[in-house]
Amino acid sequence: MATAMAATAAERTVLEEEFRWLLHAEVHAVLRQLQDILKEASLRFTLPGSGTEGPAKQENFILGSCSTDQVKGVLTLQGDALSQAIQDARNHVSQAIYLLANRDENYQFKTGAEVLKLMDAVMLQLTRARNRLTTPATLTxxxxxxxxxxxxxxxxxxxxxxxxxxxxxxxxxxxxxxxxxxxxxxxxxxxxxxxxxxxxxxxxxxxxxxxxxxxxxxxxxxxVPWLNDALVYFTVSLQLCQQLKDKISVFSSYWSYRPF
Incomplete structure (x- = not known):
């Protein structure tokens, strides 16, 4: 009995050390990776002519129908004619970046619940950004x-x-x-x-x-290639958030009570 208890105590000590390493090291590594990915995503939503670099840039799009060859055309967009959906998505990405950057390298996460709360908040913004592109508005x-x-x-x-x-x-x-x-x-x-x-x-x-x-x-x-890039960034970021949440949850299964 004493040997079994000692083994359990030793295993628990190892798990606690691994969990502390996860909170203090791996979490910040994931946050850095997420920030890098989302900054790239944010650049995809930079509106042409939104800065002070000069006249608004034109974008040409060759439009066609997948069901018939009867309708074709070239659409030239200039300025922010389609800015609303793009701006909304970018705002959600910017909010996600803010949440991540609000925990700098010196910040120490004390509990797994704190990490889960942050990941949930980031995932909410990313889901909203993705939905803004994947769910067109219904209009009369x-x-x-x-x-x-x-x-x-x-x-x-x-x-x-x-x-x-x-x-x-x-x-x-x-x-x-x-x-x-x-x-x-x-x-x-x-x-x-x-x-x-x-x-x-x-x-x-x-x-x-x-x-x-x-x-x-x-x-x-x-x-639109850059919209495709943005959707890939959203998917990868959501997967990283979920993977970190899963790791936190695995540690909780080793205890009968929530260790965080």
């Missing part, structure tokens, strides 16, 4: 009309066209809705369409004094 047709996207095209688009431009995963998507006005004496049952990422032909809405219906929908898209 009047909201799309009010967004001003159609008016930003040069030359101007015909008045019977409505355009939405958005980010989905690593793709820039452009949807063109061709409209026709419903006559006051129309026998169609007018039902305004609700919010959607992509509206279908037959969707109706009211804009100003007119009732309109979508007659045709055309969607084109293209892959």
């Amino acid at each position: 047709l009047p909201e799309i009309a009010a967004s001003g996207l159609t008016r930003m095209f040069a030359p101007s688009l015909p008045s019977d066209l409505l355009v939405n431009v958005y980010i989905n995963l690593n793709k820039l998507c452009l949807t063109v809705y061709q409209l026709h006005a419903l006559q006051p004496n129309s026998t169609k049952n007018f039902r305004p369409a609700g919010g959607s990422v992509l509206h279908s032909p037959g969707a109706m809405f009211e804009w100003g004094a007119q009732r309109l219906e979508v007659s045709h929908v055309h969607k084109v898209e293209c892959v």
Whole structure:
């Protein structure tokens, strides 16, 4: 019995030493790695022309449809026309970097729970950043009309066209809705369409004094390489956070009570 107790005590001592090393050394190594990765991700969201380096940089995107060759085009973006989704994602990345940098090399984590709390906070920001790119906003047709996207095209688009431009995963998507006005004496049952990422032909809405219906929908898209890079950085960072959480949890399984 004495030998068994001694072995258990010795094993416990080793585990406690390993756990202290994890808190004092490995945690900071992971935090440094996360900061390096997220700083690279943040650079991907630097808006063209957002600094003082001169005129806004133009980006050209060759758009095409995966289902048909009938619709193709080249979209030139200048300045921050699509800045909202990018800025939101970057803000979440910046908040994650702030949380990580708030614990410098001299900071000593005292408990595993403290590390878990930090990882949860960082993962929340990274998940929000990723979701901002992977989950396009659902908009009603009047909201799309009010967004001003159609008016930003040069030359101007015909008045019977409505355009939405958005980010989905690593793709820039452009949807063109061709409209026709419903006559006051129309026998169609007018039902305004609700919010959607992509509206279908037959969707109706009211804009100003007119009732309109979508007659045709055309969607084109293209892959944006730097968006793909950002999504990879988010995935790798989330995996690192989860791996560190798992290591903390493994140590807790050796005790009947929470050692942290």
